[in-house]
Amino acid sequence: MAERSPGERILDFQEVDTGLTADEARAEAERCIQCKKPACVTGCPVGVDIPRFVSAIAEGRFEDARSTILEANLLPSICGRVCPQESQCEGACILGRKERAINIGALERFAADLEVGEAKEPVPRTRTSGRRVAVVGSGPAGLTAAAELARRGHSVVLFESLHEPGGVLVYGIPAFRLPRAVVHREIERVLSLGVELHTNMLVGRSLSVAELLAFDAVFIATGAGLPAFMGIPGEETNGVYSANEFLTRVNLMHADRFPETGTPIRRGSRVVVTGGGNVAMDAARVARRLGARVSLVYRRREEDLPARRDEVRHAREEGIEFITCAVPVRILGEPSVTGVECVRLEMCDPDESGRPTPRVLEGSYFVIDADTVIQAIGTSPNPLLVGLLHGAEVGRKGNLVTDDAGRTSIPRVYAGGDITTGSATVILAMGAGKRAAAAIDADLMRTPVP
Amino acid sequence: MYTVVKVGRLADRVHELVVRAPHVARNARAGQFLILRVDQDGERIPLTISRVDRDLVRVIFMTVGATTYRLAEVREGEMIQDVIGPLGQPSEIPRGATCVVVGGGVGIASCPIIARALKDAGNRVIGIIGARNADLLILQDEMREVCDDLHITTDDGSLGRHGYAADVLKDLIEEERVDYVWVIGPAIMMKVTSEVTRSKGIRTYVSLNPIMVDGTGMCGSCRVVVNGETRFACVDGPEFDAHVVDFDRLMQRQRFYLEEERVALEHHHARRCGCQPGGHHG
Ligand SMILES: Cc1cc2nc3c(=O)[nH]c(=O)nc-3n(C[C@H](O)[C@H](O)[C@H](O)COP(=O)(O)OP(=O)(O)OC[C@H]3O[C@@H](n4cnc5c(N)ncnc54)[C@H](O)[C@@H]3O)c2cc1C
Ligand SMILES: Cc1cc2nc3c(=O)[nH]c(=O)nc-3n(C[C@H](O)[C@H](O)[C@H](O)COP(=O)(O)OP(=O)(O)OC[C@H]3O[C@@H](n4cnc5c(N)ncnc54)[C@H](O)[C@@H]3O)c2cc1C
Ligand code: SF4
Ligand code: SF4
Ligand code: FES
Numbered sequence: 001m002a003e004r005s006p007g008e009r010i011l012d013f014q015e016v017d018t019g020l021t022a023d024e025a026r027a028e029a030e031r032c033i034q035c036k037k038p039a040c041v042t043g044c045p046v047g048v049d050i051p052r053f054v055s056a057i058a059e060g061r062f063e064d065a066r067s068t069i070l071e072a073n074l075l076p077s078i079c080g081r082v083c084p085q086e087s088q089c090e091g092a093c094i095l096g097r098k099e100r101a102i103n104i105g106a107l108e109r110f111a112a113d114l115e116v117g118e119a120k121e122p123v124p125r126t127r128t129s130g131r132r133v134a135v136v137g138s139g140p141a142g143l144t145a146a147a148e149l150a151r152r153g154h155s156v157v158l159f160e161s162l163h164e165p166g167g168v169l170v171y172g173i174p175a176f177r178l179p180r181a182v183v184h185r186e187i188e189r190v191l192s193l194g195v196e197l198h199t200n201m202l203v204g205r206s207l208s209v210a211e212l213l214a215f216d217a218v219f220i221a222t223g224a225g226l227p228a229f230m231g232i233p234g235e236e237t238n239g240v241y242s243a244n245e246f247l248t249r250v251n252l253m254h255a256d257r258f259p260e261t262g263t264p265i266r267r268g269s270r271v272v273v274t275g276g277g278n279v280a281m282d283a284a285r286v287a288r289r290l291g292a293r294v295s296l297v298y299r300r301r302e303e304d305l306p307a308r309r310d311e312v313r314h315a316r317e318e319g320i321e322f323i324t325c326a327v328p329v330r331i332l333g334e335p336s337v338t339g340v341e342c343v344r345l346e347m348c349d350p351d352e353s354g355r356p357t358p359r360v361l362e363g364s365y366f367v368i369d370a371d372t373v374i375q376a377i378g379t380s381p382n383p384l385l386v387g388l389l390h391g392a393e394v395g396r397k398g399n400l401v402t403d404d405a406g407r408t409s410i411p412r413v414y415a416g417g418d419i420t421t422g423s424a425t426v427i428l429a430m431g432a433g434k435r436a437a438a439a440i441d442a443d444l445m446r447t448p449v450p
Numbered sequence: 451m452y453t454v455v456k457v458g459r460l461a462d463r464v465h466e467l468v469v470r471a472p473h474v475a476r477n478a479r480a481g482q483f484l485i486l487r488v489d490q491d492g493e494r495i496p497l498t499i500s501r502v503d504r505d506l507v508r509v510i511f512m513t514v515g516a517t518t519y520r521l522a523e524v525r526e527g528e529m530i531q532d533v534i535g536p537l538g539q540p541s542e543i544p545r546g547a548t549c550v551v552v553g554g555g556v557g558i559a560s561c562p563i564i565a566r567a568l569k570d571a572g573n574r575v576i577g578i579i580g581a582r583n584a585d586l587l588i589l590q591d592e593m594r595e596v597c598d599d600l601h602i603t604t605d606d607g608s609l610g611r612h613g614y615a616a617d618v619l620k621d622l623i624e625e626e627r628v629d630y631v632w633v634i635g636p637a638i639m640m641k642v643t644s645e646v647t648r649s650k651g652i653r654t655y656v657s658l659n660p661i662m663v664d665g666t667g668m669c670g671s672c673r674v675v676v677n678g679e680t681r682f683a684c685v686d687g688p689e690f691d692a693h694v695v696d697f698d699r700l701m702q703r704q705r706f707y708l709e710e711e712r713v714a715l716e717h718h719h720a721r722r723c724g725c726q727p728g729g730h731h732g
Contacts (some may be wrong), residue, residue, distance in 0.1 A: 161666045163487060163494075163532040171668075198473075200534040202666055205482075206473045226682060227670040236680075236699050238706040242670035248663055254491065259717035262493030262517055263663075264710030335702045384667055384685055 006317040010288050013175045013256065016314055017081075017106075022062070025110040029058035032102050035094055040104060043092030045431035048072045050089060050104055057107055065111035073108075074147045075140060075186045075430065078169060080109025081178050083427050084308045113182070129153045131444045134215040135195075136203045136385065139167020140426045141221035141417025143190045144433030145440075149219075150193040152441045157215070158195050161202040164252065167223050168418075169426070171252040172244070174282050176289070177311070204385040213413070217440045220389075220400060220408070220415040221433065224423050225382030229375055230274065234331030239266060243275070243283040243376035250286050268292045268372030272340045274328055275376030276300065279423075281311040283374045284320045295321040295368055297328055299345055299358045325358065329365070331373055339367045381419045389413070397422055406436030407443075414440055451529040452486075455506060460588045461581075463513045464556055465522045472505035474535040480543070480567035481560075481657065481689050484509065484535030485665045488524065492531060493517045496662045496684075498560040499536060507535075510559035510588065516714035537665045538688045541655070543571045547629035550622060551597070552578045552615050552643055554635025555586065560657060562592040564632055574598050576628075578618045580635075584609035616643040628652055633692060637701045644692030654692040658683045660703055675699045 002018045003009075009016050020028065032054045040050045049068055056065035069076045085091070085105040093101035131154045135146045138160040146158045164170050169183050191197055203212055203222075212218055227242030229235050246265070249255040253263035271287040273280050276298035284294045296315070298305060302324050305312050316322065325345045332339040344364035347356035381399045386392065393401040393409040399422055400415040402408050408415050416432030418424055456468035474484050478499045484507065485494045495517050497509040513519045524530060541564050549568045553561040558579045568575045577597035581587040582605045594600050601618045602610025611618060615635075622628065623646070631654040633643045640656040647654045660683050663669045667685035674683050675696035681687065 161534065162664065163534070171664075200532055201473055202534060202537065205477060205536050206534070208477055225667050226685075227668075229670070229673075229680060236673070236675060236703065238703060245663060245669035245671045248669050253493065253663070257491075258710065259516070259714045261491040262488075262520075262714065264493075264707045264714065266706075266710075335705070382667060 003314075006314075006319070009176065010318050013289060015179050016176050019113065020106050020110045022110075025057050025107055026060060028103050029054045029107055031095065032058065033095065039092040039094050040089045040102070043089045044072075045088065045427045046072050046434060048076075048089070048108070053111060054102065054104070054107060057111060062111055062114055065107075066114060069108055069111055073430070074144060074190060075426075076108050076112035077182045078140070078178060078186055079427055079430070080105050080107075080112055081182070082173060082308075084425060086309050088427065128155065129444065131155070131216040132157065133217045133219065133440060133444075134159065134203075134212055135219045135221065136212070137161075137167060137221035137223055137417070137419070138165035138187075138197065139221060139223045139417060139429060140169065141223070141419075141429035141433040142167070142219065143187065144430040145219045145221065145416065145437045146195045147190040147193055148434055148437030149440060150190075150195050152437070154441070154444070156195045158197045159201040159203050159207065160197065160199045161206075162252065163199050165197055165199060171248045172279070172282070174247065174251055174286050176285070177282070202384070204388045209385075209388050209390075217412045217414065217444055219406070219433070219436055219440065220385060220413065220419060221417045221429070222382040222385050223418040223429075224379035225384070226380055227375065228378045228380065230328065230377060232328060232330055234333070234337075235375075237331055237333055237337050238335050239268070239333070239337035239371055240331060240373045240375070241266075243273075243279045243374050244379065246283050246374050247279075247286060250290075256290060265290070266372050268370070270370045271295070271372045271374060272297060272328070272368055272370040273374045273376060274298075275378075276305040276307060277376065277423075278307045278311055280376035281307045281315045283376050285311075285315055285318055287372070287374065288318050288320060292372065293321075294319075295323055295370075297323045297326050297340070297342055297368075299325065299327045300355060301325060301347060304355055323368075327358070328373075332367065337371055337373055339369050340373055341365060341367050379423055381422060386419070402436075404435070405439035406432060407439060412443075451531060452533045454524050454526060454528050454530060457524060457526055460510065461586045464510065464586070464588055465513070466500075466508055466510045467521065467524065468503075468506050468508045469530065469533055470505055471507050471533040471535070474499070474533055475502045475505045475507050478502045478507060478536040479540035480564045481541030482536035482538050483665075483688060484533055484537060485662070486521075486530055486534075487532040488517065488520050489531050492520070494532075494663060494665065495521075496537070496659070496665055498657070499563065500559045501563055507533075510556065512556040515711045516718040519715065519718055534665065537684055539686070541567060541632070541689055543567050544573060544630055545571045546573060548574045548576070548627060549630045549632070550576045550578060550619065550628055552580075552619060552631065552633045552635075553589075553593075554580050554615055554633075554639040554643070555582070556588070557635030557639070557657075558587075558589050558593070560634045561632075562589055562596055564634075565593065565596045569596050573630075576622065577601065578603065578615045578622075580604065580610075580615035580618075582606065614643075615639070616646050619643060620646045623647060623650055623652065631655070632657075632689075637697055637704065640692065641697035648693050655689045656692040656695060657688045658690060658695065658700060659688065660700060661706060674703075
């Protein structure tokens with residue numbers, strides 16, 4: 001896949017990967033050996049029929065490829081770009097054992113991005129079930145559940161507390177990885193199935209829980225909420241951001257165009273990001289595009305970085321400095337940040353996840369100059385609605401507990417996505433939305449229309 | 451898009467705006483706020499819900515920066531881009547107690563709705579409202595209507611008692627038994643005024659106004675230090691126990707964007723006064 005040069009791309013928010021050409025896509029697709037028992041499919045949480053769509057591309061039947069993907073995945077232009085393919089479909093591809101796995105993500109993106117006639121878009125079913133379902137939150141879990149429920153003939157009302165739908169897809173993941181036009185197009189597809197969207201509706205406040213429970217069924221997909229802070233001295237200092245805030249200011253509120261737009265952001269000249277996941281990479285690369293020199297501090301080793309492989313590589317190419325096996329212990333400066341004091345860690349015995357446990361190396365303290373600090377060390381499930389749902393079983397981390405199909409402990413109330421799992425992935429959230437929609441449909445159709 | 455049905459100027463740089471927002475009005479309670487965006491590229495700004503009337507909500511704001519200046523230019527019948535709410539925890543309303551509601555400057559905006567809720571719950575309600583001078587004092591009539599007693603102060607003595615709301619509060623708690631106090635105004639006024647009740651251990655609430663973005667508990671921008679712990683004003687507040695709030699931190703964090711705010715205001719004025727298409731004078 002072609003990529004823009006680092007020197008060029010850090011000057012704007014245009015997409016880094018420019019995608020495959022038709023010839024490249026066909027050539028890549030032809031490498032697929034069309035396994036009888038395709039391992040790749042087992043690696044995809046929504047079960048895209050990968051061999052079938054890949055062979056359609058190989059044969060130049062691009063529209064067929066596209067409709068094959070859409071059968072299982074209504075947001076393929078998004079997933080092709082942001083799925084951690086190396087640990088999902090591509091990670092399972094048999095070819096990966098010997099040579100190089102098929103680049104399934106790029107092929108999915110290629111097929112999904114093609115402009116095709118309206119006729120090929122999934123059409124809403126005309127039959128209506130007479131049931132009304134409320135979906136709370138319009139991130140990938142909510143969008144998927146809404147689409148699946150609408151396809152099955154239920155009236156779906158989708159509530160979103162922000163002024164735009166999309167959840168993390170619009171406020172978290174930056175445009176240079178996921179262009180806004182792509183997100184808008186895929187959301188339009190979901191809405192075109194007849195889903196009624198209400199933005200600016202904070203369920204639990206704008207709509208009371210009693211009003212919510214008046215729907216025949218409810219799917220809760222409120223995602224992740226409050227960001228975690230490290231609890232080290234100096235975190236209230238001006239210039240310390242959570243990644244959520246930093247990214248929201250830029251991605252949702254377009255602070256990169258301030259003062260043309262109303263929302264300001266500190267364009268640091270020296271930024272320190274803490275964390276090693278996708279969120280940390282995104283925050284670092286956004287800060288870089290705002291003109292800063294950026295260092296990323298991660299407590300484990302380089303090979304432990306949980307971010308998508310491509311994001312780590314892109315971040316490095318863009319000049320982000322990686323400081324691994326280290327952790328901030330104090331933020332310096334008053335009232336504004338002037339630096340971050342860190343300490344080195346050594347890697348000791350593996351923990352329950354099989355990764356080594358970091359331990360402080362005494363006497364190895366050092367200071368990084370900084371005027372901005374961004375913490376990307378995780379979030380907890382959004383507490384607001386969960387806290388108001390009396391009788392819901394809640395896990396240790398504040399997550400809603402459900403069965404495999406997404407049923408909570410309250411009848412007719414289902415949940416899925418980050419609100420049940422904690423921060424996970426787009427495609428897992430979509431998979432949860434899909435399973436819950438099937439369960440809601442089955443449960444609703446078992447009872448007569450009220 | 452939400453229709454603005456009424457605008458008005460209450461005092462120098464203080465405006466009221468009534469907007470049709472049924473989803474906010476329906477469940478709004480005293481002490482809560484909303485967030486609005488004037489236009490497509492606008493900032494999300496939090497404002498207290500100052501009155502609710504069927505599907506209409508009123509906010510009262512002071513022009514302090516680009517967004518509030520822009521908001522003051524909206525005319526009756528025009529639309530604003532977004533209104534979200536009600537946000538935050540409602541005020542904790544006791545029953546059958548004696549309560550004092552203290553408002554300073556534009557903070558008076560929040561007072562009548564709290565006073566009304568207290569009154570409706572059978573409390574004796576005493577109001578204290580203060581401003582720099584008589585011209586800046588707002589909502590006198592509304593407060594007089596709902597409060598059992600209303601005290602007025604001005605810094606320059608041009609109306610009511612010469613001095614600060616804190617002075618009246620100090621006398622009041624000596625004269626009679628007071629169970630609860632609300633203090634709402636600029637951070638420094640809340641800090642000073644709520645000191646008055648500390649030694650008597652009177653439960654005192656302040657409504658904190660840190661910088662916010664989403665207002666729904668997602669970004670962490672609104673974090674404040676209360677009782678030594680990090681709390682999030684948009685979901686845990688905005689009202690907190692005044693005696694354990696770190697006001698200095700709050701004030702420091704409110705100054706985070708001073709430079710950017712100056713730039714934004716200049717940009718706003720340049721755009722407005724350049725006699726460009728769509729620009730207004732004034
Ligand atoms: C910066 C960042 C980068 C990421 N990168 C990747 C990546 O590359 N690949 C990947 O697979 N995953 C990535 N993730 C993770 C992925 O985005 C999430 O796992 C996924 O979005 C979860 O989906 P969701 O639908 O559960 O919740 P969300 O996407 O969080 O959506 C929840 C929605 O609910 C709304 N809401 C919350 N409460 C209410 C309420 N009470 N009423 C109404 N609406 C409400 C919120 O405003 C939000 O829009 C990333 C996450 C972040 C933050
Ligand atoms: C819960 C809450 C309720 C509020 N209620 C009212 C009200 O009823 N009436 C009223 O006049 N003001 C109220 N405010 C403050 C109001 O939100 C700010 O005055 C407004 O955002 C300023 O925007 P600006 O662009 O005009 O000015 P800016 O140029 O952005 O800022 C000017 C001043 O306002 C403060 N400020 C800036 N952005 C914010 C923000 N997002 N949130 C809070 N303060 C900010 C800054 O510290 C600065 O001192 C409230 C704030 C909060 C958090
Ligand atoms: S949806 Fe994601 S995991 Fe599934 S095939 Fe597409 S890229 Fe792979
Ligand atoms: S596992 Fe790899 S080679 Fe086999 S069908 Fe899937 S993509 Fe093709
Ligand atoms: S304003 Fe974002 S968490 Fe409170």
